Amino acid sequence: xxTWADMIxxxxxxxxxxxxxxxxxxREIADLGFTGVEIxxxxxxxxxxxxxxxxxxxxxxxxxxxxxxxxxPWHDGDPTRDFASTDDVRRSRxxxxxxxxxxxxxxxxxxxxxxxxxxxxxxxxAERQEEWLALAVAGHDIGEFxxxxxxxxxxxxxxxxxxAARSLFDLGRAAPDVTFAIEGRLHFHEIPDxxxxxxxxxxxxxRRVAFWHDxxxxxxxxxxxxxxxxxxxxxxxxxxxxxxxxxxxxxxxHLPPGGGEIDWRAIAHSVGMGMAKVMEVHRRHAAxxxxxxxxxxxxxxxx
Numbered sequence: 608x609x610t611w612a613d614m615i616x617x618x619x620x621x622x623x624x625x626x627x628x629x630x631x632x633x634r635e636i637a638d639l640g641f642t643g644v645e646i647x648x649x650x651x652x653x654x655x656x657x658x659x660x661x662x663x664x665x666x667x668x669x670x671x672x673x674x675x676x677x678x679x680p681w682h683d684g685d686p687t688r689d690f691a692s693t694d695d696v697r698r699s700r701x702x703x704x705x706x707x708x709x710x711x712x713x714x715x716x717x718x719x720x721x722x723x724x725x726x727x728x729x730x731x732x733a734e735r736q737e738e739w740l741a742l743a744v745a746g747h748d749i750g751e752f753x754x755x756x757x758x759x760x761x762x763x764x765x766x767x768x769x770x771a772a773r774s775l776f777d778l779g780r781a782a783p784d785v786t787f788a789i790e791g792r793l794h795f796h797e798i799p800d801x802x803x804x805x806x807x808x809x810x811x812x813x814r815r816v817a818f819w820h821d822x823x824x825x826x827x828x829x830x831x832x833x834x835x836x837x838x839x840x841x842x843x844x845x846x847x848x849x850x851x852x853x854x855x856x857x858x859x860x861h862l863p864p865g866g867g868e869i870d871w872r873a874i875a876h877s878v879g880m881g882m883a884k885v886m887e888v889h890r891r892h893a894a895x896x897x898x899x900x901x902x903x904x905x906x907x908x909x910x
Contacts, residue, residue, distance in 0.1 A: 613642055613643075614643075614884060614905075614909075614910040615641065615643065615852075615884050615885075615886055615901050615904060615910045616641065616643030616644050616645050616668065616669075616670060616671075616883065616884065616885045616886070617636045617639075617641050617643070617644055617645070617885070617886050617888075617897065618644070618645040618647050618673065618851070618885050618886065618887040618888070619632040619633065619636070619644060619645065619646055619647050619648060620647045620648070620649065620673070620887060620888075620889075620890070621636075621886075621887075621888050621889070621890055621892070621897065622635055622636065622890065623647070623648045623649070623650075624649075624650075624890055625890075627650075627651075628652075628658070629646055629648070629652065629658025629659075629661060629711075630658055630660070630661035631661075633646075633658065633661045633662055633665060633667060634661060634665060636667075637665045637667055639894055639897065639898065640898075641667075641901075642666070642667055642668055643667060643668040643669070643670065643885075644662065644667055644668070644669050645669070645670070645671045645672065645673060645721070645883075645885040645887075646658065646669060646671075646672045646673065646676065646708075646711055646712075646715060646717070647672070647673035647676075647887075648676060651677065652676050652677060652711075658711060658714065658715065659711060659713075659714025659715035659716065660714070662715045662716070663715075663716070668716075669712075669715035669716055669717045670717055670718070670719060670849065670883040670885075671712075671717055671719040671720070671721050671788070671848075671849055671883050671885065672708045672711050672712040672715065672717050672719070672720050672721070673708065673720075673721045673722075674687060674704065674705040674706075674707065674708035674720050674721065674722045674723075675687050675704040675705060675707045675708060676707050676708040676711045677704065677707045685723065686700065686701065686704040687701045687704045687705055687722060687723050687725075688701065688723065688725060688726065689701040689725060690702070690705070690722070690723060690724050690725035690770075690771055690774045690798075691724060691725025691726060691727070691767040691768065691770045691771035691774065691798050692725065692728075692767075692770060693766050693767065693770055698770055698773070698774055699777075701725065701774065702774050702777045702778060702781075705720065705722050705774075705778060705787075706778065706781055706782065708720045708722075709781075709782045709785055712785060718784075718785065718786055719785070719786045719787075719788050719817075719819075719848050719849060719883060720782075720785050720786070720787050720788065721788045721790050721819050721849070722778075722787055722788065722789060722790065723790055723792060723797070724771045724774075724775075724789045724790075724792075724797075724798045724799055724807070725767060725770070725771050725774070725797070725798050726767070726792075726794070726796050726797045726798060727760050727763050727764050727767045727796045727797075727798065728763065728767065728796075729756075729759060729760060729763065729796045732756070732794060732795065732796035733794050733796070735752075735756065736794050736795055736796075736831065737858070739752055739753060739831060740827065740830060740831060740858045741858060743830055743831065743832075744830070744857050744858055749831070749832065750832055753795070753831055753832050753833065756795060756796075757795065757833065760795065760796055764803075767798060768798065768803055768806065768807075771798050771799075771807060772806075772807060772810045772811075775787065775789075775807065775810070775811050775814075775816055776811075776814075779811070779814040779815065779816065783814075783815070784815070785815060786815040786816070786817055786848055787815065787816050787817075788816075788817045788818065788819035788848040788849060789804065789807060789808075789816065789817070789818055789819060790819040790821055790824075790851070791804075791818070791819065791820055791821045791824050791825055791839055792821075792824055793821075793823075793824045793827060793828075793860070795828065795831060795833050800833070800834065801834050801838055801839065801842065804818050804839075804842075804843055805842075805843075808843075808846055817846055817847065817848035818839075818843045818846050818847045818848065819847065819848055819849050819850070819851070820839050820840055820843075820847050820849070820850040820851070820882075821850070821851040821853075821887075822836075822850065822851065822852055822853060822854075822864075822869060822874060823851070823853040823854065823855050823860030823861060823862075823869075823887075824851075824860065825837075825839050826855040826860070826868070826869050827855060827858070827860060830855075830858075836869075837873060837874070837877070840874070840877035840878070841877060844877050844878075844879055845879070847879070847882055848882065848883060849882050849883030849884065849885060850878060850882050850883070850884055850885065851885050851886075851887040852864050852884060852885065852886045852887065852900075852904060852909070853886065853887050853888055853889075854866050854867030854868070854869050854900075855867045855868055855869055856868055861887060861888055861889035862888070862889070862892070863886070863888050863892055863896045863897060863899060863900030863903075864886065864900040864901075864903045864904050864909075865899065865900055865902075865903030865904075866896065866899075866900065871903065871904065871907040871909065872907045872908075874907075874909070875907045875908045875909045878909050884904075884909065884910065886900055886901065886904075888900065
């Protein structure tokens with residue numbers, strides 16, 4: 608067992624698809640020697656309330672649950688994507704989708720619910736980013752495209768940022784004992800950018816709202832020329848509840864740490880002892896790759 612056993616958690620996004628339930632997914636992670644999990648499932652969760660029993664019985668730690676965690680199917684992608692919608696009906700549905708993670712968090716003993724804070728509505732934003740990243744990796748200058756898109760985003764932003772702030776207020780009123788952590792996202796049109804983290808955290812002062820860093824997302828936004836990858840933790844380290852740890856190669860993220868291009872030693876100096884540390888690795892990777900990733904994190908001082 609590596610020195611990381613009590614420091615690194617594994618997100619069940621890695622293996623939930625094989626089991627279709629939280630309990631067996633948690634047991635598989637425990638059998639690898641990990642003592643911590645983050646509960647996440649991209650699909651129906653039949654044991655979204657009782658999965659916490661498997662965590663307690665296996666003497667596992669669960670510091671965070673990733674919203675949504677719904678007993679029924681997803682019909683149109685992530686049901687929380689409307690968290691910053693200007694349509695109050697859609698926005699309220701997104702808030703309720705985030706709240707589906709709260710019972711599971713209580714059952715598992717987790718105090719943090721990780722969430723996606725919505726997006727600025729823009730035409731083909733994700734598709735354009737994929738095209739630009741491919742060009743950037745191939746050595747082409749994409750600065751003009753990105754600058755124009757960011758200017759458009761800023762013109763459209765304010766109403767969506769206000770809606771996200773209302774959604775955070777609604778969450779705090781519904782579940783005041785839970786820390787809601789706003790995850791740094793993958794696409795440039797998604798909320799929050801660097802400035803918006805500050806605005807949302809300031810608006811929520813006195814309530815249990817924090818930032819949640821994502822190493823792979825930050826790396827790709829850095830490649831795009833949106834925000835330097837190290838700026839997030841440099842600025843918000845003291846207000847960061849946790850961190851998703853995964854590597855990047857080219858335009859592909861969710862690789863095990865050490866399997867890509869990220870400078871993990873540069874990240875290590877900004878990772879606080881109090882942060883939840885969660886490896887969020889794609890399901891295509893084998894168990895041995897997770898173990899090597901954890902060993903790599905330990906070698907640079909993150910675990």
